[in-house]
Amino acid sequence: MRVLVVEDDSLLAQGLVRVLTRAGHAVDRVETGLQADKALRAAAYDLVVLDIGLPDIDGFEVLRRLRLRHSTANVLVLTARDAVEDRVHGLDLGADDYLTKPFSVTEFEARVRALLRRVSLPAGAVSVGGLTVHVEAKSVRCNGAPIDLTVREWALLELFMSRPGRVLSKELIAQQLADYDAQLSPNAIEVYVSRLRSKIEAAGVRIRCAALARKRCCMSFDSRS
Known part of the structure; x- marks a missing residue:
């Protein structure tokens, strides 16, 4: 599966890329919202691991633009914000799942597996x-x-x-x-x-x-x- 990691924390991003690569996925990584928007316009991804607190445009705006293009990519939102309204906002914009930092590698891997099980089967x-x-x-x-x-x-x-x-x-x-x-x-x-x-x-x-x-x-x- 092809995965895009959107995370400006270098250490966390490197760790996520290692975990995903070890699981056999092809992984691209960007650090800003505008870079993410450009990458998502240029290629089709099965999964987007999307941080909310990004430089330039935030993850919510990246997600909003992605869904306006009718993309069916699964989106796992990562954020340090634990307010209920933030989680609801992300889900309303079209996120498929939500992880609040800090989180365990085991839980991250399980969420990724669950999301990628949904991939490739059309509706109907x-x-x-x-x-x-x-x-x-x-x-x-x-x-x-x-x-x-x-x-x-x-x-x-x-x-x-x-x-x-x-x-x-x-x-x-x-x-x-x-x-x-x-x-x-x-x-x-x-x-x-x-x-x-x-x-x-x-x-x-x-x-x-x-x-x-x-x-x-x-x-x-x-x-x-």
């Missing part, structure tokens, strides 16, 4: 084989019949469908599905994949496991031809 219905996913309603139909998914099964389905045809490692799946205070073991991932597979295979859709180097199991998601 998405169909693969006989499987129809209504993203906004969080409903799934298999050959026209509704099926029930747990929260993690839904997150796993979103992850596969947002990356059609790609092979996903267990490590990536664990990063995307983990909660703030929980780590998923490889065995737990296999259980979730198996449960999801059993619910959707009647739609002519399969999750394939491929043994790669070091016998690491990876999964891909596609419709049967």
Whole structure:
């Protein structure tokens, strides 16, 4: 995923870039609001990590301009302001989530994972084989019949469908599905994949496991031809 970090505190920005790069994201960094506005006009980002207290124009103005261009980029606002009205203002302008400084790396990573799980699935219905996913309603139909998914099964389905045809490692799946205070073991991932597979295979859709180097199991998601 492509991420833009907008933060004028050099030490904090460097730390955020390291965390995001370690997670496998392509990261750009700018220090001012005008630089952010220019970068966001020039390129499409999956996630914007946006500080509010910036030189020149503040983060609220950057966010306002971004949403006026109908950008669907996820925006995680960072701020030292903890007043409720500031948080409400940011959310009203179109922020997707809010973190008040200081915050832990673990919480930051979890918020990023949660936001990036939303990426790449358009609003409305998405169909693969006989499987129809209504993203906004969080409903799934298999050959026209509704099926029930747990929260993690839904997150796993979103992850596969947002990356059609790609092979996903267990490590990536664990990063995307983990909660703030929980780590998923490889065995737990296999259980979730198996449960999801059993619910959707009647739609002519399969999750394939491929043994790669070091016998690491990876999964891909596609419709049967």
